[in-house]
Amino acid sequence: MHLPQAQHMTAVMRILRYLKGTSSTGIYFDKNDHLDLIAYTDVDWAGDRDGRKSTSGYFTLVGGNLVTWRSKKQKVVALSSAEAEFRGIAKGITEILWIRKLMSEIGFPQKTACKLFCDNKAAISISENPVQHDRTKHVEIDRYFIKDKLEDKIIKLPFVRSRDQLADILTKVVNSEAFDEALRKLGIGAPNAQLEGECRNNHN
Template identity: 40%
Template structure:
């Protein structure tokens, strides 16, 4: 890991067209990558000699500091485990709890109520700035604790006018986080380079405006690489429409992931597989016979059908009990929540003091 003010194009690095923060350098079979965030840089490659040579070139033009193997980057700690690493934010969690005055709170098994919906009330919270700061801090925490995405997304929808009820729901998330200090996202070596993604939508799940919440989880081999929990822009008239919109969203993300991997020199022989638990939506992706029922659906959602027809994607049905993206669309009971959390490749570890 490096720290420096610099321009990556000087030693011959090529800027990625897919990610503006990524640069790469190629020499024969050797490749070196740079990921830049302001003056913090991660450099890695498959040729140690070339990496050291490029470091020396950069040092002649810029003041840099080589911090060695990255262990702490942008508040995210990398902890080495057998066959891979764990991305952790336990120090960040501790700081959030301290700011909220909840370092000694009792931990809970889930971050959201299963039976109590989030709704707007008239009892405004006395300190909305504190609510916004903590909700924003929890957003960054979803980088290593993706299963918090649904709860945090719901809390952030009330930033403009939080109530006492919303504050109580935020405190529940913090009480759950209190018990997950030792959890992080595991990245392991994978023999497979296949991409598969789970997509789900909770039809009219929001009691305020009846819009649906979509969520997806994208895996590269065994590793979770992208996920989201997001309210849809328009009200869906059926569960099939809501799920179809969710498939379109994950289709966009997988297209970007495939392009990024190609930029890194990684390709797969099989097209990405999308898993959906709605038969109507899976049929709609491959068969336009339902056209009469979907005239009202915006045209931009139909591009997923073009991707399937071209053989770029496969869309398959998955049982609801195996739908991992369920954790991104609704509150779940503790047992089901724990099973899905583990399947997201989130593991417990022993944090260093």
């Protein structure tokens, strides 16, 4: 917005073409036998070419259904991928805490730790290790925030392979096959096609 260039207009036009071509797309909510709360969080370290800031994103699902999502550029430049991941994980935990509180208030408290899937083994290892690391001193608050929630058994940080990281589509460019697969797993698509598929499956 401050210094628009031709490549910015190209990106905007691409977004508008995508929105026009997916105007009938929606989120399908399926009836499952659980209300487990899980989240996927991912970060594109220094992906912004203009200011080298990182983009973090998350998806949260309740009972296997997508309920919230976010993709946002981080406010400061991260000095390492682990630092960027810490900030992304902290945002994901904050969202989990809010949804846990809401579910508890309406009579559906979470009885087990919520899974927050991350594809950065270094960030997971440091989060679970109480020893201070020199390379994370500048994100010490985020690190201890994450550590406290792990120790309180509010969250777990299971590792997920990059190809199974659904939040990838919020932070970086992926090929069309990976993009479509992520949307399918998130229950995003043309509602009529999904309902027709359900009817066929039930009929068979």
